[in-house]
Amino acid sequence: MSARSFAYLATAAVLLALVALAFAVGRYPISLGELATVLASFVVDSPHDLAPNVETIVLQVRGPRVLAALLVGAALAGAGTAYQGMFRNPLVSPDILGVSTGAALGAVLAIFLSLGVLGIQLFAFAGGLAAVGMVYSVGSRLRGHDPLLALVLTGVVLGTLLGSAIALLKYLADPYNQLPAITFWLLGSLAAIAPGDLAIAAPFALAGLVPLLLLRWRMNLLALPDDEARALGVNTRRLRAIVVAAATLMTAAAVALSGIIGWVGLLVPHAARLLVGPDFGRLLPLAMLIGAAFLLAVDLLCRTLATIEIPPGVLTSLVGTPVFLWLFAVSRRTW
Amino acid sequence: MPLVRTAAGSVLALMLCATAQAQSDVVDGTGRTIRPPARVERVYAAGPPASLLVYAIAPDKLLGWTRALRPREAQFFDARAAALPELGRLTGRGNTANVEVVLGAKADLIVDVGFIAGTYTSLAERVQVQTGIPYALFDGRLEVTPATLRALGRLMGDRAAAEALAEWFESELAEIRRRVARVAPEERPAAYYGRGPAGLQTGGRGSINLEVLELLGAENVAAEARAGLVTVSPEQLLLWNPQVILTTDPNFWRRAWDDPLWKAVDAVAQRRLYLSPHLPFGWFDFPPGPNRLLGAWWAGRLLYPKAFGDVELAQKVIEFHRRIYHRAPSLAQLEALLGEPGVLGPR
Numbered sequence: 001m002s003a004r005s006f007a008y009l010a011t012a013a014v015l016l017a018l019v020a021l022a023f024a025v026g027r028y029p030i031s032l033g034e035l036a037t038v039l040a041s042f043v044v045d046s047p048h049d050l051a052p053n054v055e056t057i058v059l060q061v062r063g064p065r066v067l068a069a070l071l072v073g074a075a076l077a078g079a080g081t082a083y084q085g086m087f088r089n090p091l092v093s094p095d096i097l098g099v100s101t102g103a104a105l106g107a108v109l110a111i112f113l114s115l116g117v118l119g120i121q122l123f124a125f126a127g128g129l130a131a132v133g134m135v136y137s138v139g140s141r142l143r144g145h146d147p148l149l150a151l152v153l154t155g156v157v158l159g160t161l162l163g164s165a166i167a168l169l170k171y172l173a174d175p176y177n178q179l180p181a182i183t184f185w186l187l188g189s190l191a192a193i194a195p196g197d198l199a200i201a202a203p204f205a206l207a208g209l210v211p212l213l214l215l216r217w218r219m220n221l222l223a224l225p226d227d228e229a230r231a232l233g234v235n236t237r238r239l240r241a242i243v244v245a246a247a248t249l250m251t252a253a254a255v256a257l258s259g260i261i262g263w264v265g266l267l268v269p270h271a272a273r274l275l276v277g278p279d280f281g282r283l284l285p286l287a288m289l290i291g292a293a294f295l296l297a298v299d300l301l302c303r304t305l306a307t308i309e310i311p312p313g314v315l316t317s318l319v320g321t322p323v324f325l326w327l328f329a330v331s332r333r334t335w
Numbered sequence: 336m337p338l339v340r341t342a343a344g345s346v347l348a349l350m351l352c353a354t355a356q357a358q359s360d361v362v363d364g365t366g367r368t369i370r371p372p373a374r375v376e377r378v379y380a381a382g383p384p385a386s387l388l389v390y391a392i393a394p395d396k397l398l399g400w401t402r403a404l405r406p407r408e409a410q411f412f413d414a415r416a417a418a419l420p421e422l423g424r425l426t427g428r429g430n431t432a433n434v435e436v437v438l439g440a441k442a443d444l445i446v447d448v449g450f451i452a453g454t455y456t457s458l459a460e461r462v463q464v465q466t467g468i469p470y471a472l473f474d475g476r477l478e479v480t481p482a483t484l485r486a487l488g489r490l491m492g493d494r495a496a497a498e499a500l501a502e503w504f505e506s507e508l509a510e511i512r513r514r515v516a517r518v519a520p521e522e523r524p525a526a527y528y529g530r531g532p533a534g535l536q537t538g539g540r541g542s543i544n545l546e547v548l549e550l551l552g553a554e555n556v557a558a559e560a561r562a563g564l565v566t567v568s569p570e571q572l573l574l575w576n577p578q579v580i581l582t583t584d585p586n587f588w589r590r591a592w593d594d595p596l597w598k599a600v601d602a603v604a605q606r607r608l609y610l611s612p613h614l615p616f617g618w619f620d621f622p623p624g625p626n627r628l629l630g631a632w633w634a635g636r637l638l639y640p641k642a643f644g645d646v647e648l649a650q651k652v653i654e655f656h657r658r659i660y661h662r663a664p665s666l667a668q669l670e671a672l673l674g675e676p677g678v679l680g681p682r
Contacts, residue, residue: 027570053573056599061569116586117532175424176383176621177583180564181531191568192533194594307557308565309535 004282007275011286015293017154022066022300027307028057050257067202068193068257069299070292073255073264075205077291078212078267081272081284084220086243087148090328094251094265097244101162102131103255104186106167111181120185121197121256122254125204128252131162136244147226147237187311188259190299208250212241212284219243219280221293261312263320264291270327361489364448364473365456372443373468377470378491379437380602381425382445384475384624387616388484389446390416391500391625391659393493398422398440401593408615411660411668425462429620438466444490445470448483450543475623477546477631481505498506503658504628508550511631514642515552526553526638528575530620534580534587534597535572536564544620548581553638569596576601579638580608583620588677609637610677615660629655633678648673 024035030149034050039059041048048055079094087096087242095101108126110120139154140147175178221229222240229236251265272287295312302310360368379397379503380386390397394415399422422440423432425447437445445466447459451474463470471490473483481501488497491531514516527544538544540555541562548555557567558576580602582588586609602608611630618630632651634678635643649669657663664672673679676679 027568028574053576053599056595057570057573060599061573113533114586115532116590120532174621176623177530177617180536184531184564184566185534189566191566192535194596262664303568303570307567307571308560309568311566 004276008286008289011275011289011293015262015289015296016291018072018300019066022069022296023058023062025300025304026057026062027304028053028061030054030057034122063300064193064195064198065190065294065303068190068198069296071198071202071205072190072254072258072261072294073268073291073295074288075209075250075291076265076271076295077268077287078209078284079251080291081220081269082212082243082247083265084269085219085278085280085283087152088223089177090270091266092152093262094247095159096152097135097248098131098159098162098164098334099128099248099251100255100260101159101166102134103252104260105126105131105166105169107161107185107256107259108166108173108182111178112173115176115247117192117197118200121200125201125252125256125329128255129248131158132244132248132252134158136241141285147240185259188235188261188313189302189309189311190209190258191303191309193257197257204253205250208246208248208253209288212246214289215239215242215246216284217281219284223278258312261295261316263313263316263324264295266325267316267320267327268294270324274327348550359535361471361486363471363486364479364483365451365459367456367460367472369471369490371467371492375443375491377441379422379425379440379442379445381432382446382449383616383622385446385448385473387622387624387626387659388448388480388487389491390661392484392487392497394661395484396491396493398442404615411615411664413658413662413663416661434462437462437468442468444468446487446490447471448473449475449515449607475543475614477625477627478508480625480628481508500658505627506624511550511635514646515550515633515639518552518639518642520566521553522639522641523605524578524638525550525556525575526579526581526666527572527575528563528620529558529580529587530584531566532584532586534582534591535566535569535582537567538562538564543623546623546633547619547627550631551633551635551638572596573599578602578605581611581619581634581637582608583611585610585677590627592681606681607637608677608681611678612672612674612675612678614672625659637679648679 024032034054035058037048038055039049042059076094083092083094083096084090103124106123107120110123113166135151135155135158139151142150142154170179170182173182204265216271218234218239221232221234222236222243226236272290276282276286298312298315301315302312360370360462363369376396377398379398386397386400399418399420401422401424403421404412404417425432425437445462445468449455451472455472455538459470459472467633473486476607481504484497485499485510486503526543526548528537529549537557537560539560539562540558544564545555556577588608591603591608597603611617613677616622616624616626618626618633629652632646636646638646652669652672653663
């Protein structure tokens, strides 16, 4: 067995073990027998005589949360991988084109307008899409520069503008009621995920994830200079637009679900690259698997370590900073 | 040693001087000694809790609100109060006031009521030095409100009005405590206060946000969580399984009835999920001012129907409005306050 397939198998095994663990562990004690009964009766739709709370926990609380962690982790890692390759830069994360900042502005605006959870999610999603739409349409009109550089710079500049708009709304928000809600949203959390949220967000996330997976072999060409790729008969402009659209769709859906969770999209692609090298065809699926496993593990700690929830962003950066430095120290691969 | 003697003499003279003027000095909530001007006619309140206390003592002396009253809030006040300008927050979370505006308003005194931790004390001191206007800062906890009222009365030169308010506030707190003392521990339901659009933010023992529950000696399921606001997981919530839930968020209140998670919680199943009134200022949690006295009566009735059953909530509202907002609510307003879905019953 090659080292690469071993990396795939090992990651998949870890992921499966984590999923099992995530279903079995939580603040509310549920025995493995009860868990099996609930899952079995869910699959074959048979009645059982367990306390109703057990079913509520497994199907309404823990189950959706596990799925959301997998989806958000995979989406952030996938988008990060795509962008790092496309921009040929190891420090790029999914929000390079402003998707997270745009989503944050949408969510903050919704909280400012006292909307409910669904409203906040929809505003966040729309905000993410609108921000990248704006960056892309402005950035791709800036002629006379390297198109990628123009995109990145537009993203940075417009991101700052959106950040100021967030700051203004925080400043104007009611300090006793809205400001804490805004702060909690910006910290990110998977605590409040309900099955309905997942049903809305998952199709959008998959609508970005699947095309990206299908195009992954072609994405290697994006790492080439534009003229070389064109010589190979690839319309880099169109391919880049598709990649940006797909990455944006899945990141916006992920952020709308979970709020801002940093580090996943920056760190995981490096870990995956260390295992299977820079070739996109092999890299992207592995990065998604690792991202899903990583966020699932982080969220597992967030919801079990203490009576109260720990913000996942705090844990990802605690893990992310040293691991990122270590990865950089050990990896000699160019890209 | 003539020099030493002279120095000692001047220290003595200074001390005598200080005692001579001490009568007008008032010690604020942080232990700082504030010397108010001879006549205080114009008071700048640095935040909503301070505005309400100043307005309660002497409505004509309040220079403006932190944020101008919206029509739905202004309907509970007279025309002058409703038209007071927006002056911004001075300290606390984010300064929205401009010190020049405060100076331009020609305030004789600046008052803030809220947290008195070092940061806020030093901010008060800085603004006082910068503007030359005495700046008094008081602890905003509900139970020290009578003492704060009395100190404010001395500072503002409205001792009688403040004393009357303080005595009334004290007797209200005492009556609440008396009633609570009659409730046996086993009659106190497990209670949860859910904030935020998903209802998953709450606070532990010592949180300013849950002071009403603490005054009521309620069994806060999240008591062990840290003071301040925290997020809790739905699983933990089902584990706690509160019998009564109070919230300040109308979106959460509407959503919880049909949410499978919340339906599994006893409080929702038994239809004991209540929404705090929020006009003209919130009753239960924010702003953290005297307005929460009404929240204590309201929550007391919901938590301990037996001990608080004979409390005429409408009468309490009328009296509170008359004393603090200087205007009794109309019958229609009273009905709107207490008849809002969720305030006293499910729908």
